[in-house]
Amino acid sequence: MSGASSEGGGRRRGPSVAELVERARAGEARAVARLISLVEDASPKLREVMAGLAPHSGNAQIVGITGAPGVGKSTSTSALVKALRATGKRVGVLAVDPSSPFSGGALLGDRVRMQDHALDAQVYIRSMASRGHLGGLSWATPQALRVLDAAGCDVVLIETVGVGQSEVEVARLADTTVVLLAPGMGDAIQAAKAGILEIGDVYVVNKADRDGADGVRRDLRNMLALADRADGSWQPPIVQTVAQTGQGVDEVVAKIEAHRTWMESSGELDRRRARRARDEIEAIAVTALRERWGDVHARTELDDLAAQVVEGSSDPYHAADQLLEAFTE
Amino acid sequence: MSGASSEGGGRRRGPSVAELVERARAGEARAVARLISLVEDASPKLREVMAGLAPHSGNAQIVGITGAPGVGKSTSTSALVKALRATGKRVGVLAVDPSSPFSGGALLGDRVRMQDHALDAQVYIRSMASRGHLGGLSWATPQALRVLDAAGCDVVLIETVGVGQSEVEVARLADTTVVLLAPGMGDAIQAAKAGILEIGDVYVVNKADRDGADGVRRDLRNMLALADRADGSWQPPIVQTVAQTGQGVDEVVAKIEAHRTWMESSGELDRRRARRARDEIEAIAVTALRERWGDVHARTELDDLAAQVVEGSSDPYHAADQLLEAFTE
Numbered sequence: 001m002s003g004a005s006s007e008g009g010g011r012r013r014g015p016s017v018a019e020l021v022e023r024a025r026a027g028e029a030r031a032v033a034r035l036i037s038l039v040e041d042a043s044p045k046l047r048e049v050m051a052g053l054a055p056h057s058g059n060a061q062i063v064g065i066t067g068a069p070g071v072g073k074s075t076s077t078s079a080l081v082k083a084l085r086a087t088g089k090r091v092g093v094l095a096v097d098p099s100s101p102f103s104g105g106a107l108l109g110d111r112v113r114m115q116d117h118a119l120d121a122q123v124y125i126r127s128m129a130s131r132g133h134l135g136g137l138s139w140a141t142p143q144a145l146r147v148l149d150a151a152g153c154d155v156v157l158i159e160t161v162g163v164g165q166s167e168v169e170v171a172r173l174a175d176t177t178v179v180l181l182a183p184g185m186g187d188a189i190q191a192a193k194a195g196i197l198e199i200g201d202v203y204v205v206n207k208a209d210r211d212g213a214d215g216v217r218r219d220l221r222n223m224l225a226l227a228d229r230a231d232g233s234w235q236p237p238i239v240q241t242v243a244q245t246g247q248g249v250d251e252v253v254a255k256i257e258a259h260r261t262w263m264e265s266s267g268e269l270d271r272r273r274a275r276r277a278r279d280e281i282e283a284i285a286v287t288a289l290r291e292r293w294g295d296v297h298a299r300t301e302l303d304d305l306a307a308q309v310v311e312g313s314s315d316p317y318h319a320a321d322q323l324l325e326a327f328t329e
Numbered sequence: 330m331s332g333a334s335s336e337g338g339g340r341r342r343g344p345s346v347a348e349l350v351e352r353a354r355a356g357e358a359r360a361v362a363r364l365i366s367l368v369e370d371a372s373p374k375l376r377e378v379m380a381g382l383a384p385h386s387g388n389a390q391i392v393g394i395t396g397a398p399g400v401g402k403s404t405s406t407s408a409l410v411k412a413l414r415a416t417g418k419r420v421g422v423l424a425v426d427p428s429s430p431f432s433g434g435a436l437l438g439d440r441v442r443m444q445d446h447a448l449d450a451q452v453y454i455r456s457m458a459s460r461g462h463l464g465g466l467s468w469a470t471p472q473a474l475r476v477l478d479a480a481g482c483d484v485v486l487i488e489t490v491g492v493g494q495s496e497v498e499v500a501r502l503a504d505t506t507v508v509l510l511a512p513g514m515g516d517a518i519q520a521a522k523a524g525i526l527e528i529g530d531v532y533v534v535n536k537a538d539r540d541g542a543d544g545v546r547r548d549l550r551n552m553l554a555l556a557d558r559a560d561g562s563w564q565p566p567i568v569q570t571v572a573q574t575g576q577g578v579d580e581v582v583a584k585i586e587a588h589r590t591w592m593e594s595s596g597e598l599d600r601r602r603a604r605r606a607r608d609e610i611e612a613i614a615v616t617a618l619r620e621r622w623g624d625v626h627a628r629t630e631l632d633d634l635a636a637q638v639v640e641g642s643s644d645p646y647h648a649a650d651q652l653l654e655a656f657t658e
Contacts (some may be wrong), residue, residue: 011417046646047644047646047647050644050645050647051644051646051647052647053644054638054642054643054644055641055642056641056643057641058639058640058641067562142645143645149620176414268637273639274632274635274636274639275635277634277635277636277638277639277645277648278631278632278634278635280638280645281634281635281638281645281648281649281652282619282622282631282649282652284645284646284649285618285649285650285652285653286615286618286619287651288649288653289614289615289618289653290611291600293611302607302610302611303603303607304608305607305610306603306604306607306610307603307606309383309606309609309610310384310387310599310602310603310606311387312384312385312386312387313383313384314378314383315379315382315383316374316377316379316471316472316606316609316610316613317379317380317613318376318379318380319606319610319613320610320611320613320614320617321617323610323611323614324614324617324618
């Protein structure tokens with residue numbers, strides 16, 4: 001098969017989902033882009049895409065990159081791509097940070113061109129619109145990660161702005177979470193307050209050539225030492241970098257790899273992935289139920305129940321029981 | 330009945346839910362506080378409380394008060410309480426704004442004392458913790474509104490910080506939404522960008538004695554004029570106030586009453602309340618399902634499905650179908 005296939009009768013069609021999956025696995029960027037678009041647009045083919053990807057999942061290490069605006073997240077992501085490429089890895093980047101130069105592409109179109117990596121066929125960069133101005137992740141993020149995973153990426157970096165609950169969401173999606181800090185950009189104590197000291201597997205103090213970097217590192221080390229960790233558990237390392245020059249970035253890559261090795265041997269990788277799959281299944285099931293309730297038939301039932309609640313002959317809890325009874329068979 | 334009742338055998342118990350509902354309807358603040366605590370803590374009696382309240386619901390006009398920090402929301406709320414009391418109304422206040430002096434009580438304890446109204450038995454003020462640092466509303470907010478409604482409040486003011494999605498959430502809970510602006514505090518164009526020009530039923534330009542108030546009013550009027558409204562629909566009025574002195578506040582009260590009259594005659598009140606009941610029923614049903622999935626038995630099923638997704642023999646959509654099949658009967 002090559003080019004657009006034409007199935008059935010006279011009408012010409014685009015490539016089938018199976019074909020797209022094959023091409024994506026062979027490293028064809030256009031097929032990857034197409035699959036992510038199908039997922040992101042919640043196209044009727046969404047289920048077919050997900051079923052087609054399933055057998056090819058589970059190779060990629062999903063690495064979340066998070067930190068407050070200004071810590072040098074985009075520069076660090078770019079430097080990490082370069083360092084990962086130098087070790088021969090195929091790399092995917094999913095940018096969901098609205099302030100990131102990568103994610104400008106969410107407005108411009110499919111694929112973001114990133115100067116250093118635009119011509120490298122082993123790097124696939126994709127931006128996604130965030131869900132809203134609160135900076136949360138798009139519902140399609142896990143699905144897009146599956147596309148990049150099935151497409152043969154060894155590592156997928158997911159970059160998000162460190163605002164609100166998106167760091168926590170990223171940590172739940174990732175195998176390994178890298179938390180970035182920088183001197184003067186909200187210090188380690190601020191980070192502790194924001195709760196990000198609980199989610200990092202690797203800590204990076206970027207802009208290590210600036211005043212205050214050692215102080216941030218020291219504060220961070222002291223705070224991490226307070227955490228009560230079981231024997232044999234992972235001790236999150238702290239790496240100092242200057243992302244702009246690449247200094248220290250190889251060490252970050254080494255720590256990310258060490259974390260994967262530890263996760264595999266300790267069983268933590270399986271646990272994290274199982275939890276992720278549960279989250280994903282639950283979220284899809286809830287969405288499916290809401291859609292059912294939105295159907296014409298169910299809508300009538302829900303309207304009737306709502307009318308009873310409004311007039312006071314029923315209460316919302318009783319009505320919810322009846323809704324579940326009526327529409328979950 | 331008076332004091333704590335003692336039902337059944339030797340153990341002394343607190344008042345029954347039916348008794349609390351009766352006392353709350355008679356205007357006893359402690360009973361109101363107790364009922365809200367029962368819903369807020371998701372106590373085992375939650376369902377009983379909701380069933381007990383249902384026949385007494387639907388009297389109160391729920392008025393949402395929203396606006397950016399600094400527009401004078403708390404002062405306006407206090408002035409509105411005073412003006413509503415002057416018309417003989419019984420008033421409830423639910424404060425979910427973490428920056429509001431009212432809602433300090435969410436940390437301090439049950440009931441917030443507000444200098445001007447603390448001794449007025451016809452005013453009930455309650456603060457609620459917001460759901461998180463993103464400023465969303467607590468899941469228990471609709472339930473707490475039902476308590477205040479059943480307790481005989483004619484008007485319930487719900488005050489929330491104008492950040493993120495909480496304004497929209499408040500508008501969905503309210504019969505009437507009052508949007509506050511003030512000169513210098515993020516102008517009307519900012520408000521338009523934030524989407525709050527779509528949710529207001531009454532607009533208030535507070536701090537009308539300051540420079541720029543007329544400009545805010547003019548911009549606001551121009552922008553509201555752009556909205557495409559059907560014949561006979563409500564034209565949101567703009568009122569200028571100085572909440573600190575009470576200037577203009579009676580007019581706000583008059584507009585709130587006019588809005589209720591219009592809503593009743595146009596059928597909009599019924600539509601809004603039906604939509605609200607539907608939202609509430611759906612949210613409770615989804616929570617109930619998630620709880621079922623969290624049960625030991627369901628957990629095993631969900632774990633099995635997650636394992637299949639992790640190993641690639643199933644995909645999340647297929648697994649979600651199976652989850653719904655297995656646990657919604």
